[in-house]
Amino acid sequence: MSYYHFKPPGLQTYIFLKYYYQNSTKSILLQELTMFKDKNEILRITKTNQLKPVDSSNKNEQQIIDNVEKLFNDHFSGKLVDLFTEIQKLKVDLDLKTKYKSEFAFKVLESLVNIKPGETTSYYEIGTQIGSKAYRAIGNACKSNPIPLIVPCHRVLKKNGEIGGFMGKNSDIEWETNLKRELLTLEGAKL
DNA sequence: ACGCGCGTTCTAA
DNA sequence: TTAGAACGCGCGT
Structure with missing residues (x-):
């Protein structure tokens, strides 16, 4: 490797x-x-x-x-x-099939690839799109995204407009959310 | 600020 | 391996 x-x-x-x-x-x-x-x-x-x-x-x-x-x-x-x-x-x-660990995660991450730069969506919106109310589970599926930026999980916000989390693997949560905000700003998304 | 719902992961048998 | 508890990039009240 x-x-x-x-x-x-x-x-x-x-x-x-x-x-x-x-x-x-x-x-x-x-x-x-x-x-x-x-x-x-x-x-x-x-x-x-x-x-x-x-x-x-x-x-x-x-x-x-x-x-x-x-x-x-x-x-x-x-x-x-x-x-x-x-x-x-x-x-x-990208070998997506082996990257998505479950059918659920597959649906979530697959629905993200259509979000273009500058656009955003919400966990709620993804839920209605894939027919699930497991909003926190959707967040977790995004967290398990092995190729962020490429599969643009940073373009998912909370329904109420708050930024929401990002990656969630680092101990430095503030750095993660700042990065998410920075990425979106660079793309010209409005927060 | 709290309770909730629900897929995934952790844990103890 | 398997039930059940615990955990989350959230949502509604």
Whole structure:
């Protein structure tokens, strides 16, 4: 398993990608996208999981990774890229079926991919869309989203307009919600 | 501020 | 493995 990380312009956040390079198809199987506020966490993770950095001697792998980084950089510098659609044009396999752990989580996350940059939805709205009133469970399904930003769980707000949580895996809740707000502001969403 | 509903995860048998 | 308790990016009152 390999990794790559970068910091988009105007964001105080590292984006960390975990992936397999598949030689047979010359494509990348994206395992996970994570966001960190400092490099130390990345260092710790790459060590404990024994991840290897991008194989820069592999021209094709390096090219795909470069393209992916450019996609994110474009988005965060104001181009408002539909990451979910565009990343799949770069020989990146999101492998959604194995990522969604249950039918319920599948429905929730699948309903998010249609939310474009600048748009928002709510947990309630997702509930009516998939025929469920398990609003907190919907939140938990978003929390288990292995590829945030690409599957845009940050575009889900509370029904009453409050920002709601984000990721929920970090101990620093304030950093997470600030990041969510920052992402939405960058996309021009109104809060 | 409290109680609730409900999928998922944790825990104890 | 299995019941049941506990837990949440929420909602309604």
